[in-house]
Amino acid sequence: MDTTSGTLDEALHRLHGRGPEFREYLSNHGPMAVEALIHRGRAGAVHRWLDTYETRLEEVPPPRTRITEANWHEALGDTARVTDWTAYFSRLISRQPWREVLAQWWPRLLPGIAGAATHPAIRVGHAVRALTTDGEDAARLSELAHALGYWAARHTLLPFSLTPSGRAEPADALAALPRIAERDVTPLRGYAQLSGTPGWLETTGSLGVPQDPEAARERLGELVRAATLNYAAYGHGDGVMLVHAATAPNAVLRTLPALPRELWSPSLAVAWTATAAITSIYAADTPLPPPDASSVTAEEVFELAADHGDAHVIKFADTALDVAAASEDGDDRALAAALNAVRLIGSGD
Structure with a gap:
């Protein structure tokens, strides 16, 4: 695992300037793929891979309305609010230990795992592995906020119980x-x-x-x-x-x-x-x-x-x-x- 060159943090910084989807519904796999590459010893290939992959990505969607503890229910599953959701989780993680935020929100998000073909949940898994394997820093905590925000925005219940x-x-x-x-x-x-x-x-x-x-x-x-x-x-x-x-x-x-x-x-x-x-x-x-x-x-x-x-x-x-x-x-x-x-x-x- 690359823990000294900052390759993962550099890659995440690049990717956080892009939206979580492109062409209306395709998921941005960048954060997940680069974490996997680095975890498996291919840190040297990450920026070259990103140079190609990044060309298909789009800008971060504009924010709409601030999400709070009082109104988050109405924003759950609203794809247009993805940037609002990222900002919300960024604020939470800046004030609380990330594990506390995850424990609070996991039961809320888990029923909507089917959203965006499960990509948001997968992105959370990669973010958590980076935090638990490499340690906590600003870029990795920010990635968890982006991943949770994407899941909240794409939260989709299956049509049966x-x-x-x-x-x-x-x-x-x-x-x-x-x-x-x-x-x-x-x-x-x-x-x-x-x-x-x-x-x-x-x-x-x-x-x-x-x-x-x-x-x-x-x-x-x-x-x-x-x-x-x-x-x-x-x-x-x-x-x-x-x-x-x-x-x-x-x-x-x-x-x-x-x-x-x-x-x-x-x-x-x-x-x-x-x-x-x-x-x-x-x-x-x-x-x-x-x-x-x-x-x-x-x-x-x-x-x-x-x-x-x-x-x-x-x-x-x-x-x-x-x-x-x-x-x-x-x-x-x-x-x-x-x-x-x-x-x-x-x-x-």
């Missing part, structure tokens, strides 16, 4: 998920089909969600692993969109240690619902063999992802390396999943 309460393991529940009927859709149009898809609510509700915090964290790790390996076989359904079925729960997993333990089990339940939704919308109907990863190392896989350059490939490889590192049996299927993303996703996506 569901609390998983079964006994299924993540891999089994994931494998049993049905697919929606109308494919090649936006996330919002896909979400609207889920409750009417035969068997979807029952299958999604079948996951076992432990109430013990440590057991919940372990189960969340299993979910990340299952979603990553699922991409290896089913990623060709939509190479870009399906990565979020793994990167979103991994962002939640990375955030858990900074949260009160009583929030861990509810976080698992919501992360699973998001993963189930994305999988049913974007995973292929039938599997295909993934690339062979038996002769490559984790470092070589991330090198390929970094050289590929697409932010989704970089972030998914970052998650796949987490899964591979957690494997006790030398399982290379997570690395195969990352290689599949390199194969499936175009460098301009």
Whole structure:
């Protein structure tokens, strides 16, 4: 991890002068991708990567009206208020320890994890990892404010109420998920089909969600692993969109240690619902063999992802390396999943 050159802080400073989205709805992946590159030892590539990526970004949207403790409810989910939200969280974090702000707002934001295809929650996960790994400073605290503000502005509830309460393991529940009927859709149009898809609510509700915090964290790790390996076989359904079925729960997993333990089990339940939704919308109907990863190392896989350059490939490889590192049996299927993303996703996506 680069902790001396200030590469991450320099990159975040550049990116905070740009808006969280471009072309009306595409998420700015810059803060997430540069954090992953630096975390994986590719700090030297960050500014060159940004020089290219930054050309597509847009200016910060103008502020509207100040958000306060008295009126935040009416601004939640209002995309036009994203700059107001960033200012609000910047003020909170300047006055309180960031962990206190996160603990207060996590339960408020978590139900809206589906917003912007889960990108705001993923951005929070990268921000928290930077703070807990590299330490606190102005740029990293500012990034957390930007990430939370983006999540508040894009807060989107799924169009159904569901609390998983079964006994299924993540891999089994994931494998049993049905697919929606109308494919090649936006996330919002896909979400609207889920409750009417035969068997979807029952299958999604079948996951076992432990109430013990440590057991919940372990189960969340299993979910990340299952979603990553699922991409290896089913990623060709939509190479870009399906990565979020793994990167979103991994962002939640990375955030858990900074949260009160009583929030861990509810976080698992919501992360699973998001993963189930994305999988049913974007995973292929039938599997295909993934690339062979038996002769490559984790470092070589991330090198390929970094050289590929697409932010989704970089972030998914970052998650796949987490899964591979957690494997006790030398399982290379997570690395195969990352290689599949390199194969499936175009460098301009």
